[in-house]
Every structure is written in structure tokens, then in C-alpha cells.
Amino acid sequence: KxxxxxxxxxxxxxxxxxxxxxxxxxxxxxxxxxxxxxxxxxxxxxxxxxxxxxxxxxxxxxxxxxxxxxxxxxxxxxxxxxxxxxxxxxxxxxxxxxxxxxxxFTEREPERKDTIKLSDTRPFVWSKLVYPANRCIFNYVPCDNDFEVDFTKFLDGVEDVGAFCKIVPKIGFFVEYKDSKDNLRLYYPDFVVTNDQSERLIIETKGREDVDV
Incomplete structure (x- = not known):
């Protein structure tokens, strides 16, 4: 048959x-x-x-x-x-x-567990744009596009920014969430910034809020 x-x-x-x-x-x-x-x-x-x-x-x-x-x-x-x-x-x-x-899926309040030290990031290859910023732990800031290069220049020149870093997959930082169809997705923010008040901020540069992106 x-x-x-x-x-x-x-x-x-x-x-x-x-x-x-x-x-x-x-x-x-x-x-x-x-x-x-x-x-x-x-x-x-x-x-x-x-x-x-x-x-x-x-x-x-x-x-x-x-x-x-x-x-x-x-x-x-x-x-x-x-x-x-x-x-x-x-x-x-x-x-x-x-x-x-x-x-x-289990809904729960976020809690702090393991920490990720950027200084422990192993060297990695980057084939896109870079910018030699002074306030980033990497010798060059990896950037996905020209807009991120401009944003990196901005962060490097703002007085209340103590340090910042572009979040790349090599770092291993992401946020789990559900899209509109209840599928599990992983969100990788663009930058993490430490300001003069010791606050750590996660920044997304795209300017679009959409659970299905």
C-alpha cells in the first residue's frame, strides 16, 4: 500500500x-x-x-x-x-x-539569579559595523547598522552615561516572552547602559513595540 x-x-x-x-x-x-x-x-x-x-x-x-x-x-x-x-x-x-x-508557560515575577559579566565575554568575530567607543568594555562596539553607530556615538558622549555595551548573542543575554499566538520567543535588546546613578538600563533602538517581531 x-x-x-x-x-x-x-x-x-x-x-x-x-x-x-x-x-x-x-x-x-x-x-x-x-x-x-x-x-x-x-x-x-x-x-x-x-x-x-x-x-x-x-x-x-x-x-x-x-x-x-x-x-x-x-x-x-x-x-x-x-x-x-x-x-x-x-x-x-x-x-x-x-x-x-x-x-x-508559567507566569512569575522576574527575579535575579545568575549574573553575566561582560568582562568574561570571549573574543568573537564581527563582520558588520564597529565604533571605537571609550565607555564600552570592548575595544570596538559592534553595530548592526548606521543608526546603531550614531547611537553609540551619542552614548559615548553623554555625561550621565558611565558605561554601555551592545548586546550581542555571544553575551547570552535575552528575555523570554510570548507572542500574540502564545509561541515562546526570545527578545535580544540592543544595548545595556549604566548611568551616573548606578542604574542599569536595557535599551531598544528600533522604536517599534510589537510582540510578534
Whole structure:
């Protein structure tokens, strides 16, 4: 047996079918690869990394105990055919994504834990713009664009700025948040600044507030 896949493209302006294709795909040879694929897709939609080993047994248990109305042999070609069908794929992935989405987030007040010392940052390669500022711990301030270069010049000349630094991925500082679709995202601010009152300020230069950026 083979899996039949259909593809239809419709011109929305003309309201007519413009492309129609049909493919016959071979059924996977074992259930492990199918369940592994579903696990990978679920984790991608949940935006969770490094959790495959924890999620795979959960998905497999559901497939073995809940997906079918009676006990089945997952290596049976007929079962593999059903397990690999687009209908089962869509329902299974949506089931786990919807079930785990709210469970993957816990609202809590921010608290200070480990600190990041900029002086511990290892040397790194930077292929974009740089500026030789005096108030940055790096010998050159890495900048993504001309606007950040201008902002760096501004920070380097303001009297109430004690020190500042461009936040690059190498530093490892980010803020976790949820976008409008409840997906986990990581926000990397542009700069961190210490002023003459010993306050540490996180600064974003883009000037746009959007949870989906």
C-alpha cells in the first residue's frame, strides 16, 4: 500500500482551480520514524528545543494506548498506513500542540539569579559595523547598522552615561516572552547602559513595540 497525497492550488481572484497534483508515497517502514517525526513537528510548533527525549515517550504512549480503539501492532503495515495518513498526522499534532501550549508557560515575577559579566565575554568575530567607543568594555562596539553607530556615538558622549555595551548573542543575554499566538520567543535588546546613578538600563533602538517581531 502507498499513501496518496493530493495538492490543489486555487486562483482566489478567478475562483478556479489552476493546479491539481496527486502523488503516491511509500508507507514508512517502522513506527519509530513516524512517531519521531510527529514529536519533532510538535516541538517545533511549541518552539521548544532540546526536549525530544522527554516528549517522544509521551507521544508513543498516546499512540499505543489512546490513538486506536483496540490494541494494535504498530509494525503492522496496515497500522503504519493509518498512522502515517495526513488526517491522523494533523489531528495528532494539533492535539498535543493545543494540550501542551498552555502548560509550557508559567507566569512569575522576574527575579535575579545568575549574573553575566561582560568582562568574561570571549573574543568573537564581527563582520558588520564597529565604533571605537571609550565607555564600552570592548575595544570596538559592534553595530548592526548606521543608526546603531550614531547611537553609540551619542552614548559615548553623554555625561550621565558611565558605561554601555551592545548586546550581542555571544553575551547570552535575552528575555523570554510570548507572542500574540502564545509561541515562546526570545527578545535580544540592543544595548545595556549604566548611568551616573548606578542604574542599569536595557535599551531598544528600533522604536517599534510589537510582540510578534
Amino acid at each position: 502507498v499513501l496518496e497525497m493530493k495538492y490543489v492550488a486555487i486562483d482566489m481572484l478567478k475562483g478556479m482551480e489552476v493546479i491539481k497534483r496527486r502523488w503516491d508515497l511509500p508507507v514508512p517502514q517502522d513506527s519509530k520514524s513516524v512517531i519521531a517525526y510527529y514529536t519533532d513537528q510538535i516541538l517545533k510548533q511549541l518552539k521548544i528545543g532540546g526536549a525530544f527525549a522527554s516528549f517522544y515517550p509521551v507521544i508513543k504512549k498516546y499512540v499505543v494506548e489512546k490513538l486506536f480503539t483496540e490494541k494494535v501492532n504498530l509494525e503492522d503495515p496496515r497500522v503504519l498506513y493509518k498512522l502515517s495518513s495526513p488526517d491522523v498526522q494533523g489531528k495528532l499534532i494539533n492535539l498535543f500542540v493545543n494540550a501542551f501550549r498552555d502548560m509550557t
